[in-house]
């Protein structure tokens with residue numbers, strides 16, 4: 001009985017051992033896999049994240065007006081596997097440490113991230129084409145020269161024609 005009272009008294013003096021959430025700050029591990037986030041400025045619309053998504057949480061849909069791609073990510077379908085982040089070639093999709101995903105059942109279809117990935121246009125023929133983010137060009141070439149920069153303003157067809165002309169074909 002005396003031991004019990006000692007423990008009880010010690011615990012009273014120490015105060016609560018549990019996290020004060022939701023009334024105060026709580027500990028979040030740095031490596032926690034929380035809500036996925038998409039940075040539209042880095043996204044090429046390649047669809048790799050959609051292909052590897054374990055939860056079927058990602059959808060890419062080309063706009064009918066041909067201006068680009070709508071990108072959707074449903075948070076309540078995400079299993080936090082992290083594959084999208086692992087396979088994204090440009091680092092456009094990342095998992096945050098935001099674990100607060102509680103929402104009303106009536107909001108489940110709207111609990112999503114929506115981004116627009118615009119196409120760029122070929123400077124020669126104006127054809128729409130997926131854009132190459134600056135971050136990916138830097139990863140590939142470091143500081144790219146003017147020739148490489150010009151190449152990436154052309155669609156594949158115009159690039160082929162330019163290469164053929166340079167070779168004198």
Ligand code: SF4
Nearest residue numbers: 043044046047049088
């Ligand atoms: S987020 Fe990454 S993997 Fe997904 S479409 Fe954009 S560039 Fe491709």
Ligand code: SF4
Nearest residue numbers: 053055078079082084
């Ligand atoms: S973390 Fe996994 S389930 Fe969630 S969006 Fe990325 S690939 Fe899909």
